[in-house]
Amino acid sequence: MTGASLDAWLLLLIPSAPLAVACALMLWPTRRALTLLAPWAALPALACALGLAPPLEIDLPWLLLGTQLGLDHTARIFLFFTAFLWLAAGVFATGYLQEGDGRARFFVFFLFAMAGNLGLIIAGDMLSFYASFAMMSFASYGLILHNRTAEAGRAGRIYIVMVVAGEVLLFAALILAAAAADSLLFADVPPALAEAPTRDVVLALAVAGFGIKLGVLGLHVWLPLAHPVAPTPASAVLSGAMIKAGLLGWLRLLPLGEGPALEGWGLLLMAVGLLAVFYAAFVGIAQRNPKTVLAYSSVSQMGLVTTAIGLGLAVPTRWPEISAIVLFLALHHALAKGALFLGVGMAASRFAAGRYRWLVAAGLVLPALALAGAPFTSGGLVKALLKPEAMALPAPWGAPLAALVSWTLVGTVLLMARFLYLAWPSGASAGAPSARASSGYSLAVPWATLIAALLLSAFTSGLAGAEAVWTWSAVLSGVATLALAAACTALAGWLLAKVDWHRIPLPASGDLVVPVERGLASLLRTSARALHDLRYRLSGGEAAAKSYLTTLRRLLAPAVSIEGGWAPACTMFLALLLLLAAISAT
Amino acid sequence: MTWNESLPLLVLASSLVPGLIIFCLAEESKGLRTALNLVGVVLKLLLVAVMVWGVEQGQSYEVRFPLLPGIDFVLRADALSMFFALLSAVLWLATTIYAIGYLEDSPKRNRFFGFFSLCVTATLGVALAGNLVTFLLFYELLTLATYPLVVHRGTQVSLRAGRVYLAYTLTGGALLLAGIAWLHALAGNLEFTAQGFLSGLVQDHSAALVAIFVLLIAGLGAKAALVPLHGWLPQAMVAPAPVSALLHAVAVVKAGAFGIVRVVHDVYGFEVVAQLGVAGPLAAIAAVTIVYGSLRALFQTDIKRRLAFSTVSQVSYIVLGTAIAGPVATVGGVAHLVHQGLMKITLFFCAGNLAETLGIHRVEDLRGVGRRMPWTMAAFTLGALGMIGVPPMAGFFSKWFLASGGLDVGQPWVIAVLIASSLLNAAYFLPVIWTAWFRAPPETWPAERAPARGETSLMLLLPTVLVAASALGVGLLASMPFSPLQWVGLIVDVEYAP
Incomplete structure (x- = not known):
């Protein structure tokens, strides 16, 4: 064993705490104390993120093919928001799910997914990352299917197909990357990959493989189906935390800030990302379930992340600045999306009916504003800082990209308006199952903590130039743009209210998957028929084998x-x- | 006779003697039979463990006496033989316990356990054989000892399956014999030698060597269930669950696969195989088998038949790793001997538990069985995920090394084959898992014979859980000394030594 410091040994607690609680819960599913303990399995991870100073490293040469766990700057930020969100969602779940709802089962899957998600953040080598990624992906299948509805069944089916597809794409990507670098360590891979002849193949496989988790346009189809059908606290971690595992995979594997500028890849990712921002907004506003709207908003936000990564590939010299923004964007989105999803649960709880109704409403509006990029919020900060980086692109791409980045606000405002309209606490839904909870604090406290952290993050980001962003003119123009967008939305909403929605062919949730499903069904029918024919023909061969056997048997008949x-x-x-x-x- | 000479014989005797005694026992003397079985398997495991440790320390174990003029009977321990021997000894222990629980109160247990012990003797003989003739002897003995186990139930179906089994394996044995005889005439020597002993003959006799290679591989391929010689395997699944488990995990198909490894590495040597141009076709047959087996598995509704076709596919990983010349791929292939063994025995034990406890034989009857038999289905889930190749299960490491090895020698198509296999494995295993865990259970099970407490008898459950845990353990601890992967590393270092 290497001479790792005591601090580094603490990293082992991060995945093992949730694994231990999960195993205990499988053995004694009826112990209430264990379900109450479950969320706190994320606490060691949160403590490590706050208390340990990177860089830390520990080698476990006996585990897998030689495991390295480590905490670097990137891992620390990911660990912070991931552990925080898992903890908040877990506490929320203890109040949200009742005894009869299969709570123990839920928490077993929840804890395995948590262990995978936290483990992949501190993974320093590809195999432990891949193993954690797989554990997270397969365990969250149980979260998605938790409600056992037909809808959940369909979402689960599409989800698991995409998971397996992602797994094999990543398998190929990692094998090729390991061969190129002759190492399993993430520290060695990106520099080697930048020069490797297989670079473009690995890039394509990794962009697609992790893109499935991240919901890159075209690969996002499972996401708006799967995220909303899970119980609300699971939706929060799926859409807030687990989705970022794909981003972390990109950050670890892609040759960002290394070697020559990959302008082709950069432009491709930027194009796909920006398209996703607007496309997801367009499809999202047509949805009728607030959680589906939020899922589309995640696709849209991850489009922005994709754009930023593309920018980093195209302009490697600016990667240090861009990576800081990407990390903050990830943190901001995790907190905001978590708060919004839990807000859906709050809006259906007893708080939404009583005198706290306006507090609940405010708690929905604040993260929505942050996501839309209002002044003095984390979202506003991200967009303000990303714009100048876009200008670093060689002409003629810089200015249009900067403009498009500001226009993404329109899409987000539309989505958030639609969301608030659907989720607004009317008090009518106060009879919902979650409303009978006596443990109101376990719902309200984690939710309020998330919102508070989100609001605070705008002022404690530590990003270069963050203090200088909110000049008078920037605030004024921000407020003005937001007001304009809101006015347009209101106008559009008023106009659309006059229209019979049902007569418009709206894109269904899961958009692109619908025709694919139909196509697949007919393909399956055709191939089943073809297979049947084939077997019919093959039976000729079988007959030949049979006659051989018969002959053999006749020869040996006496015996x-x-x-x-x-x-x-x-x-x-x-x-x-x-x-x-x-x-x-x- | 020294200790080092007698140890290989003792290993064989530790199951042969109890087996012969069991034949002579009265059917009712259950206690004595059980004691004999257990003493035999535990003793064997200890002896094999001593030998493994000794081989690691550089000891040599060899016993030799003349069998026929010019041909010796040789038992020898090298790294590869101990690898297979340890696998057999460990899985036999698990299966014996399982079989004692499984066959409780069924007739003809003496015959069963007698042949069962002969079967393990033959398998250990295959593992320890030091030349092709000794190998052939035990290989044929294995065929004969397994037949009564396959037809144990005595039903029409099982008798037919037994006949098909014999037709395939005896034809295979005849081809193998022809190949060995020809090789004997050509080379004179038949001793297994690291890196082969035929390099001097390539110049003059390449056509004959190719023909012999084809004969040998066809003979061994019949047991290893290479397409198109796989037809017997899905039929043989009518055997009792412990027999199927052994057949698929260690005894029969593995003897074939192990033989192919021996022929490629210790008879021909991978360089000669490459020079003769037979490596490519062998790899192609393995690839076709991998994909074809999985495709057929997809359409099976009977659990054991699905598992059988899955074996057809998975055993060819070993052949594929052997056919791709290169140390890394060989590590993947040979390690899969153990990896596939652990995972497949888990799956067959689970199928046996389901059939014995609830009378479930078909995939569709598995609805909601996860709640009724959580431990069994947890073990099944681990095994199935391993087959798909999800880390950190053992199967992932086989795939990783096979794919890296393919890349190393410039054959990236291997990755495509492995991906296709993973996707197909997912397609036929994930629906099973989904059905068992996430669908609502029926009112009543097809034929419930539940014990008073627990989901099923402990004798069935304990081995199942232990082999499942091992399939996880050898993956998690793949870098520990004595892990299958590390041990295979030792073997391969010898084979590819400069």
Whole structure:
């Protein structure tokens, strides 16, 4: 064992705490204390993120093919928001799920997914990352199917297909990357990859493989189906925390800030990302379930992340600045999306009916504003800082990209308006199952903490130039743009209210997957028929084999009748021996 | 006779003697039979463990006496033989316990356990054989000892399956014999030698060597269930669950695969195989088998048949790793001997538990069984995820090394084959897992014979859980000394030594 510091040993607690609680819960599913303990399994991770100073490293040469766990700056930020969100969502779940709802089962899957998600953040080598990624992906299948509805079944089916597709894409990507770098360590891979002849293949596989988790346009189809059908606290971690595992994979594997500028890849990712921002907004506003709207908002926000990564590939010299913004964007989105999803649960709880109704409403509006990029919020900060970086692109791309980045606000405002309209606490839904909870604090406290952290993050980001962003003119223009966008939205909403929505063919949730599903179904029917035909033809071959067997049996018939064929076998064996003897004697 | 000479014989005797005694026992003497079985398997495991430790320390174990003029009977321990021997000894222990629980109160247990012990003797003989003739002897003995186990139930179906089994394996044995005889005439020597002993003959006899290679591989391929010689395996699944488990995990198909490893590495040597141009076709057959087996598995509704076709596919990983010349791929292939063994025995134990406890034989009857038999289904889930190749299960490491090895020698198509296999494995295993865990259970099970407490008898459950845990453990601890992967590293270092 290497001389790792004591601090580094603490990293082992991060995945093992949730694993231990999960195993205990499987053995004693009826212990209430264990379900109450479950969320706090994320606490060691949160403590490590806050208390340990990177860089830390520990080698476990006996685990897998030699595991390295470590905490660097990137891991620390990811660990912070991931552990925080898991903890908040977990506490929320203890109040949200009742005894009869299969709570123990939920928490077992929840904890395994948590262990995977936290483990992949501190993974320093590809195999432990891949193993954690797989554990997270397969365990969250149980979260998505938790409600056992037909809808959940369909979402789960599409989800698991995409998971398996992602797994094999990543398998190929990691094998090729490991061969290129001759190492399993993330520290060695990106520099080696930048020069490797297989670079473009690995890039394509990794962009797609992690892109499935991240919901890159075209690969996002599972996400708006799966995120909303899970119980609300699970939706929060799926859409807030686990989605970022794809981003972390990119950060670890892609040659960002290394080697030559990859302008082709950069432009491709930026194009796909920006398209996703607007496309997801367009499809999202047509949804009727607030959680589906939030899922589309995640696709849209991850489009922005994709754009930033593309920018980093195209302009490697600016990567240090861009990576800081990407990390903050990830943190901001995790907190905001977590708060919004839990807000949906709050809006259906008893708080939404009573005198706290306006507090609940405010708690929905604040993260929505942050996501839309209002002045003095984390979202506003991200967009303000990203714009100048866009200008670093070579002409003629810089200015249009900067402009497009500001226009993404329109999409987000539309989505958030639609969301608030759907989720607004009317008090009518106060009879929902979650409303009967006596443990109101376990719902309200984690939710309020998330919102507070989100609001605070705008002022404690530590990003270069963050203090200088909110000049008078920037605030004024921010407020003005937001007001304009809100006014447009209101106008559009008023106009659309006059229209019979049901007569417009709205894009269904899961958009692109719908025609694919139909196509697949017909393909399956056709291939089943073809297979049937094929078997019919192949049976000719089978008949030949059968006739061979029949002949053999007839030849051996006198002996076969004795004892099912064993005696002739022995005879043949003896004959073989004699034959062998004869040959060797010559 | 010294200790080092007698140890290989003792290993064989530790199951042969109890087996022969069991034949002579009265059917009712259950206690004595059980004691004999357990003493035998535990003793064997200890002896094999001593030998493994000794081989690691550089000891040599060899016993030799003349069998026929010019041909010796040789038992020898090298790294590869101990690898297979340890696998057999460990899985036999698990299966014996399982079989004692499984066959409780069924007739003809003496015959069963007698042949069962002969079967393990033959397998250990295959593992320890030091030349091709000794190998052939035990290989044929294995065929004969397994037949009564396959037809144990005595039903029409099982008798037919037994006949098909014999037809394939005896034909295979005859081809193998022909190949060995020809090789004997050509080379004179048949001793297994690291890196082969035929390099001197390539110049003059390349055509004959190719023909012999084809004969040998066809003979061994019949047991290893290479397409198109796989037909017997899905039929043989009518055997009792412990027999299927052994057949698929260690005894029969593995003897074939192990033989192919021996022929490629210790008879021909991978360089000769490459020079003769037979490596490519062998790899192609393995690839076709991998994909074809999985495709057929997809359409099976009977759990054991699905598992059988899955074996057809998975065993060819070993052949594929052997056919791709290169140390890394060989590590993947040979390690899969153990990896596939652990995972597949888990799956068959689970299938046996389901059939014995609830009378479940078909995939569709598995609805909601996860709640009724959580431990069994947890073990099944681990095994199935391993087959798909999800880390940190053992199967992932086989795939990783096979794919890296393919890349190393410039054959990236291997990755495509492995991905296709993973996708197909997912397609036929994930629906099973989903059905068992996430669908609502029926009112009543097909034929419930539940014990008073616990989900099923402890004798069935304990081995199942232990082998599942091992399939996880050898993956998690893949870098520990004595892990299958590390041990295979030792073997391969010898084979590829400059």
